[in-house]
Amino acid sequence: MTNEIERVVATPAALDLIGELVAEYGPVLFHQSGGCCDGSSPMCYPRCEFRIGEGDILLGEVGGTPVYIGRAQGEAWAHTQLILDVVPGRGGMFSLDNGRERRFLTRGRVFGEEEVQKLESRSGTT
Known part of the structure; x- marks a missing residue:
């Protein structure tokens, strides 16, 4: 286990599906x-077929x-750890699942005050 605070983690079920x-x-x-629609779900793509934007x-x-996360949503969720999980159902139309x-x-867990301070000191931002 590391002292590093992880912005995103995955459940065993998610790791299996990955x-x-x-x-x-x-x-x-x-x-x-x-x-809206599929855009609010984590989308899984072949790495060589998806372009990461600025x-x-x-x-x-x-x-x-x-x-990856879109910058605006990343800023809105800056104090939240994303937890990638798997549930029954159909994936997004263009997602490999x-x-x-x-x-x-994607589930979320709000970071505690100490975690937020560590994140802010690491990145120099909020």
Whole structure:
């Protein structure tokens, strides 16, 4: 265990599904964007087929898979740890988890005051 505060973590179920997708498609990435419909779910794409934009920030990695978020949503959730999980249902239309009757879901946990202070001192921002 590390003292590093992780902005994004994954449950064992999410790590299992990531492993399945990587075995089938090769390296993947996640993008969590704000918006309606599928845009509010974590979307999983083949890493070589998705372009990260200037407005996207890297939150971290789960199971060796990078997780990005749109800057505006990242700023709104700056004090929240994202927890990538899996629940029954269909994934987003363009997400690789679609059609598996399991989909990724992002849960959140608000950081405690001490964690926020460590994050702010690490990044120099709020």
